[in-house]
Amino acid sequence: MNLELPFVINGNFILTASRQSAQNSDPWNAFLFQSAGFFTATWLAELAGTPTYRRTFTRLLPPAVIHGGNAHLHGLYTPQFKAAFKQVPTIPSASGKLVKLDSAIWDTLGVFSALGDPALKQFDGLQDASLIDAGVEQPEKLVQLGLTKIAADDLEEVLAASTPLLSEPDACLKLSSLCRTRSARTPKS
Incomplete structure (x- = not known):
């Protein structure tokens, strides 16, 4: 069978x-x-x-x-x-612990990874969430099971929720560095 x-x-x-x-x-x-x-x-x-x-x-x-x-x-x-x-708890988190699917997030943008836990905690509904380990293969299979995915379409909402944090110079530098790194990897037309 x-x-x-x-x-x-x-x-x-x-x-x-x-x-x-x-x-x-x-x-x-x-x-x-x-x-x-x-x-x-x-x-x-x-x-x-x-x-x-x-x-x-x-x-x-x-x-x-x-x-x-x-x-x-x-x-x-x-x-x-x-x-x-x-x-x-099945999903490997960035902190090294296994977390349940409902409290795991796949940050495809790297914004939360760059800004850290304070940004994640300010985002509505994600106060208890954990980022998945960036090295987990085929995370899209986990999305099919219900994993929350933060993608480019969510960027405006993520940054709006992170406004208080972005008033700190260190957070702005981290976000700027992320943008430079991402733009360096994007092929020029």
């Missing part, structure tokens, strides 16, 4: 007579698929907590939508998988 996962799940599934797939309506199979979703996420949290897999655990994230196989049983796996990411 192909689950389209980047790993194999073994289980005592109740199979159809052809032994090619799991029975759709069996409560035991439903329990196993729900459990597999939750425990896949907790396993990924363990991997993300190790130096070896801290930045590469996202390679093992299942696709956001599983198309093949048994849609009903896949529909039981995915919600539990996503729920676990909200309950279990």
Whole structure:
């Protein structure tokens, strides 16, 4: 049975007579698929907590939508998988700790990284948030799970929220340095 996962799940599934797939309506199979979703996420949290897999655990994230196989049983796996990411600290933060998905932010601009925690704390709704480790591979997969992404479209709002902080010369220098670095990497037309 192909689950389209980047790993194999073994289980005592109740199979159809052809032994090619799991029975759709069996409560035991439903329990196993729900459990597999939750425990896949907790396993990924363990991997993300190790130096070896801290930045590469996202390679093992299942696709956001599983198309093949048994849609009903896949529909039981995915919600539990996503729920676990909200309950279990899984995302490596810039501070070195693992944080829950709901309190993690991917700062694609680098503004919060440059200005530091004071800027993050001034931004509405992000007072308890943590920046993800900048080295985490494929963060867009985490966005599909619900990770907050700060992108160019958010820059005006970010800077407006950071106005008190930007009155400090050190913060202005950091932001100016970030802009120079970014513009140096942008190809000239």
